[in-house]
Amino acid sequence: MIIHILNGFVYGGLLYLVAIGLVLIFGIRQVVNFAHGSLFMLGAYVGYAATAIAGFWAGVVAATLVLAILGLLLDRAVFRPLQDQDPIVTLLVTFGLLLVIEDLVRTVWGKDTLTIAMPDLLSGTLRIAGEDFPVYRLFVILVAAGMGAGLTLWLKRSRIGLYVRAFASDPLTTGTQGVDTERVSAAVVALGAGFAGLAGIIAGPLLALSPAMGGSILIESFIVVVVGGFGSFSGAFVAALVIGQLQNLGIVFIPSFSTMIPFLLMMLILLWRPLGLTGRAA
Amino acid sequence: MTLLSFDAVDAFYGRAQVLRGVSLAIGKGERVGLLGRNGVGKTTVVNALQGIAQVGRGAVVMAGQPAPRIRHYSAARAGISVVPQGRRIIPALSVRENLLLGAAVARPGPWTLARVFELFPVLKERQHTPGTALSGGQQQMLAIGRALMANPDLLVLDEPSEGLAPVIVDELAEVFVRLADEGTSLLLIEQHISLIRRVVERYHIMSKGMIVDSGPLAQLTTEKLKQHVAV
Ligand SMILES: Nc1ncnc2c1ncn2[C@@H]1O[C@H](COP(=O)(O)OP(=O)(O)OP(=O)(O)O)[C@@H](O)[C@H]1O
Numbered sequence: 400m401i402i403h404i405l406n407g408f409v410y411g412g413l414l415y416l417v418a419i420g421l422v423l424i425f426g427i428r429q430v431v432n433f434a435h436g437s438l439f440m441l442g443a444y445v446g447y448a449a450t451a452i453a454g455f456w457a458g459v460v461a462a463t464l465v466l467a468i469l470g471l472l473l474d475r476a477v478f479r480p481l482q483d484q485d486p487i488v489t490l491l492v493t494f495g496l497l498l499v500i501e502d503l504v505r506t507v508w509g510k511d512t513l514t515i516a517m518p519d520l521l522s523g524t525l526r527i528a529g530e531d532f533p534v535y536r537l538f539v540i541l542v543a544a545g546m547g548a549g550l551t552l553w554l555k556r557s558r559i560g561l562y563v564r565a566f567a568s569d570p571l572t573t574g575t576q577g578v579d580t581e582r583v584s585a586a587v588v589a590l591g592a593g594f595a596g597l598a599g600i601i602a603g604p605l606l607a608l609s610p611a612m613g614g615s616i617l618i619e620s621f622i623v624v625v626v627g628g629f630g631s632f633s634g635a636f637v638a639a640l641v642i643g644q645l646q647n648l649g650i651v652f653i654p655s656f657s658t659m660i661p662f663l664l665m666m667l668i669l670l671w672r673p674l675g676l677t678g679r680a681a
Numbered sequence: 682m683t684l685l686s687f688d689a690v691d692a693f694y695g696r697a698q699v700l701r702g703v704s705l706a707i708g709k710g711e712r713v714g715l716l717g718r719n720g721v722g723k724t725t726v727v728n729a730l731q732g733i734a735q736v737g738r739g740a741v742v743m744a745g746q747p748a749p750r751i752r753h754y755s756a757a758r759a760g761i762s763v764v765p766q767g768r769r770i771i772p773a774l775s776v777r778e779n780l781l782l783g784a785a786v787a788r789p790g791p792w793t794l795a796r797v798f799e800l801f802p803v804l805k806e807r808q809h810t811p812g813t814a815l816s817g818g819q820q821q822m823l824a825i826g827r828a829l830m831a832n833p834d835l836l837v838l839d840e841p842s843e844g845l846a847p848v849i850v851d852e853l854a855e856v857f858v859r860l861a862d863e864g865t866s867l868l869l870i871e872q873h874i875s876l877i878r879r880v881v882e883r884y885h886i887m888s889k890g891m892i893v894d895s896g897p898l899a900q901l902t903t904e905k906l907k908q909h910v911a912v
């Protein structure tokens with residue numbers, strides 16, 4: 400049982416890393432980024448390429464940095480111009496971006512699935528409650544937990560974190576207090592994209608890489624964001640853990656039903672608390 | 682030195698023109714009042730120097746520097762802090778964090794968190810509550826404290842007495858006078874005449890986006906007030 404719960408945390412952790420980027424970009428730019436799953440996918444491929452050259456750890460650094468830099472560019476070219484647009488326009492543009500990234504990856508790396516080897520350091524297993532559990536999976540949990548804790552501390556304690564929270568709450572007043580909000584926003588979007596890249600590379604050894612791998616994680620991250628209350632950092636954290644667990648326990652105990660569970664949860668939440676678990680009326 | 686000057690400024694929201702040829706200047710240590718009825722464009726003067734309303738013809742000069750492209754942060758960085766109409770306390774931040782946000786420009790000067798807490802002890806007591814959980818008067822103190830955290834040369838106060846009980850307005854008047862005595866220049870936008878009389882030394886009256894009368898406080902007659910301000 401403990402093993403199942405740990406596996407739920409692995410998936411929940413990955414979901415959290417992707418969902419938090421959606422929350423950050425939405426909080427700052429009011430843009431729902433349909434291309435976020437492809438950033439995750441691109442992270443895995445960039446990580447794959449860098450791993451082939453300089454090993455897994457270089458892959459982790461490269462995927463995170465390359466995606467963060469791509470985030471900066473996307474913010475400038477796409478999200479900033481979109482921030483005052485109709486939701487339907489942002490949907491179309493970010494969906495177009497998704498197609499472009501998928502196509503690009505298919506052109507460069509082909510459409511066959513690829514695999515990333517685990518680093519030797521993490522390839523063993525650990526005995527937990529009488530069963531073997533892969534060390535690599537613990538590593539994924541730790542990375543997600545570490546990033547979550549780091550992000551929370553950064554938002555709560557740092558000066559820039561203060562500006563980010565202020566901006567998400569009242570962008571105009573934050574600007575008139577002297578904050579260069581465009582720079583803060585660009586940094587936040589870069590952070591969100593970097594998290595997606597990091598999630599992509601660390602998910603690499605657990606999944607088969609394919610240009611379409613961003614699809615299902617995008618949908619489930621959306622569910623996480625909706626269940627958590629759109630724009631809530633802590634809500635996304637709780638929702639990612641819950642959905643990771645439900646999804647995983649579903650696969651174990653009711654496999655034919657498991658993919659429906661997150662959707663059911665979302666529907667229940669929307670009926671019961673339309674603003675999400677942590678949502679408050681504005 | 683002139684801290685802020687408007688030279689024949691036209692200002693717009695999109696295509697809608699609100700200010701028409703507004704000129705005014707505020708120098709170091711001055712206390713100036715800006716009066717006028719609702720909707721005449723007083724807040725638009727503030728919005729023009731914060732990049733919220735767009736300046737067309739005319740020139741805005743802040744801290745001696747012409748400001749060709751005004752951004753939201755321009756005024757704060759030029760040493761002009763605004764206590765906005767409606768206070769605009771940030772709900773997601775605590776009292777203390779709202780104050781720290783005011784220090785975003787990090788200009789040197791006497792104002793620190795400790796000094797603001799000294800000026801308004803209630804903010805210290807309630808520093809960890811959400812800013813918007815404070816009463817109206819306390820939120821006004823918070824907005825003033827936040828503006829002071831930037832160590833401004835010029836403090837712009839947009840209808841600070843709005844919606845506050847008379848005793849609190851009295852308290853604030855004392856604070857404004859004290860700040861001015863300590864060397865901060867003031868631009869006080871008000872419809873509350875006794876507050877204007879207690880604080881400023883000269884005034885401008887606006888009507889329909891224009892400045893229609895200016896002078897030393899002594900020339901602010903009841904007749905002018907009747908004509909241009911609801912009394
Ligand atoms: N953000 C805005 N966009 C468009 N028009 C605006 C905006 N803000 C104000 N206006 C218009 O500009 C005119 C002047 O408004 P302004 O807020 O400057 O008046 P005011 O003198 O400050 O009034 P009050 O005493 O009620 O605060 C009004 O007609 C108002 O409707």
Ligand SMILES: [Mg+2]
Binds near residue numbers: 723766
């Ligand atoms: Mg006004």
